[in-house]
Amino acid sequence: MDARPAQFSTSVLLDTADDTARIARKIADIVGAGDVLLLHGPIGAGKTHFARSLIQKCLQDHGVIEDVPSPTFTLVQTYAAGDLEIWHADLYRLSHPDEVYELGLDDAFQSALCLIEWPDRLGDATPESALSLQFEYGVNDDARRVTFSATSGDWQQRLAPLLSGGVDGDE
Numbered sequence: 001m002d003a004r005p006a007q008f009s010t011s012v013l014l015d016t017a018d019d020t021a022r023i024a025r026k027i028a029d030i031v032g033a034g035d036v037l038l039l040h041g042p043i044g045a046g047k048t049h050f051a052r053s054l055i056q057k058c059l060q061d062h063g064v065i066e067d068v069p070s071p072t073f074t075l076v077q078t079y080a081a082g083d084l085e086i087w088h089a090d091l092y093r094l095s096h097p098d099e100v101y102e103l104g105l106d107d108a109f110q111s112a113l114c115l116i117e118w119p120d121r122l123g124d125a126t127p128e129s130a131l132s133l134q135f136e137y138g139v140n141d142d143a144r145r146v147t148f149s150a151t152s153g154d155w156q157q158r159l160a161p162l163l164s165g166g167v168d169g170d171e
Contacts, residue, residue, distance in 0.1 A: 008156040009149035012163055016142045020046050023146070024053035026162045028061075033084055036109050036127045038119035041135030046144050050133070051088050051115040055079055058086060058113070071117075076103055078112075085112040097123030129153040 014020045031037070031054075039047040052068040058081040059066050071077040071090040079086040087108045091100070100106065100122055108114050109127045119126060134147040148159060 007149075007151050007153075009147060010156075010159070010163060011145055011147040013138065014046075014144045014146060015138070015140075017046070017049060020050055020144060020146075021053035023162070024050045025057040027159075028054045028057035030158050030162065031113050033111055033113060034109070036114045036116065036130040038122075038126070038130050038132045039115060039117045039135065040119060040132060042137075045135035045137060046146075047117045047133075047135055048090075050135070050146075051117065054115065055081075055086055055088060058084060076105075087112045087114045089114065089116050091116065091118040091121035094118075094121040097121065097125060100125045131155045131159075 012023065014023065027037075037051075037054075039051060041047050048070045052070075055068045056066070059068075059079060062082040064081065066079065068079070068088070069077065071088050072092065075091070075093065076087055076089045079088070085108070087105070089103065089105060094100070105114065105116075105122075106125055116122065119130075119132075129152050130150070131153075132149045134149070136145045136147070138144050148155070148163070150156070
């Protein structure tokens with residue numbers, strides 16, 4: 001994860017893949033253009049499942065039903081949810097941070113909602129105001145612990161109503 005000290009950090013336990021999808025859909029309601037979510041964690045920890053659920057919620061809110069594949073081989077997938085442009089990037093295959101600029105991510109960080117898997121590949125291009133989500137395996141195959149942290153911005157206030165009540169409840 002990022003070496004900068006966290007302004008805030010909080011963790012939630014997610015018992016099932018449905019819980020992961022549910023929290024992603026809740027977060028979809030509070031994110032927008034210029035927000036960057038850094039999705040950390042090992043292969044299979046739920047990063048893509050989270051991103052897919054969040055993106056599908058944003059699209060559905062605008063009457064769009066679309067398959068959301070993993071960008072593992074394309075590196076970046078983009079979507080339009082009304083006026084909101086969404087970039088979903090998987091940087092696993094990048095070998096140098098300069099490749100981030102070739103993909104155009106630095107511009108997208110300013111104007112789009114960006115979900116970045118394997119954000120350690122960003123190097124110095126990591127936006128200071130990004131929200132980091134660290135996915136870890138839980139006590140069973142489907143369980144996960146997700147730690148939300150940020151070094152700046154208003155993420156703590158934005159997330160508080162969503163995380164204080166857990167992942168259950170209305171969407």
